[in-house]
Amino acid sequence: MKLSRELKEQVKNGKTPNRIIIISGPCGAGKSTVSKLLAKNSTYNKTVHLHTDDFYNYICNGHIAPWLPEAVKQNTVVMEAFAASAAKYASGGYEVIVDGVIGSWFLEPWLEHVDKGFDVRYFILRADKETTLLRALNRKQSLIDIDGVKRMLKTFSNMGAYEPYVIDTTHQSVEKTVSAIQELLAGGLHGLHK
Numbered sequence: 001m002k003l004s005r006e007l008k009e010q011v012k013n014g015k016t017p018n019r020i021i022i023i024s025g026p027c028g029a030g031k032s033t034v035s036k037l038l039a040k041n042s043t044y045n046k047t048v049h050l051h052t053d054d055f056y057n058y059i060c061n062g063h064i065a066p067w068l069p070e071a072v073k074q075n076t077v078v079m080e081a082f083a084a085s086a087a088k089y090a091s092g093g094y095e096v097i098v099d100g101v102i103g104s105w106f107l108e109p110w111l112e113h114v115d116k117g118f119d120v121r122y123f124i125l126r127a128d129k130e131t132t133l134l135r136a137l138n139r140k141q142s143l144i145d146i147d148g149v150k151r152m153l154k155t156f157s158n159m160g161a162y163e164p165y166v167i168d169t170t171h172q173s174v175e176k177t178v179s180a181i182q183e184l185l186a187g188g189l190h191g192l193h194k
Contacts, residue, residue: 018090018118019044021185022110022192024102025125026152028135030169030177034125035099037178044095052100055082066101067148075106083109090118103155104162111194120192123181126156127170165190 023035032051039049055078056066064071066078079102086096090113102110107122114120127135129150136149159166169177184190 020086020090020096020098020113020118020120022098022102022120022122023125024100024123026101026132026156027149028132029125029127030135030174031099031125033174034177034181035097037174038181039097041178042095046094047097048089048094049097049099050082050086052078052082052102067151079106080109083113087113087118101152104159107192111192114192114194121185121190122162122165122192123190124156124159124162124166125169125177126166127168129153131170
């Protein structure tokens with residue numbers, strides 16, 4: 001999806017909008033690795049990489065595994081806090097790379113920032129089932145919920161209206177994925193709109 005006419009006009013007139021780039025997808029799609037390299041190679045002078053897992057880890061008491069049905073309220077609070085932090089950094093002139101499981105069901109706080117004039121771009125990384133499971137198993141974390149990874153993969157298997165935002169990372173190197181995202185960003189693509 002292309003940038004709105006208003007955002008294109010801002011860029012044309014030399015006003016760089018506050019940019020937030022969301023890198024989403026299931027566990028094992030390459031979000032964190034791609035996000036770190038994308039942040040490192042940013043064209044902005046100031047860049048920050050925010051990872052949603054950190055926001056879940058801040059919960060000391062009452063933490064519920066985010067994939068459980070009873071975690072909906074917790075997940076909503078975490079996502080709102082996450083989006084608010086990203087917006088604060090972006091308001092300070094940072095390009096913000098957001099890395100996490102942010103499906104279409106979690107876009108409302110981000111769409112609110114679009115209404116406030118932020119340039120929010122959305123990318124969904126997705127690999128085939130075999131590649132996703134292999135990557136998840138090879139992660140440095142000691143405990144991996146394979147059933148949770150499979151559920152997440154199924155959830156991201158058809159993104160409906162957001163399917164055009166998907167980048168297939170099955171046979172791509174991290175560098176090729178970052179390059180593809182950079183080209184889409186330069187072309188004004190993948191902007192979120194209400």
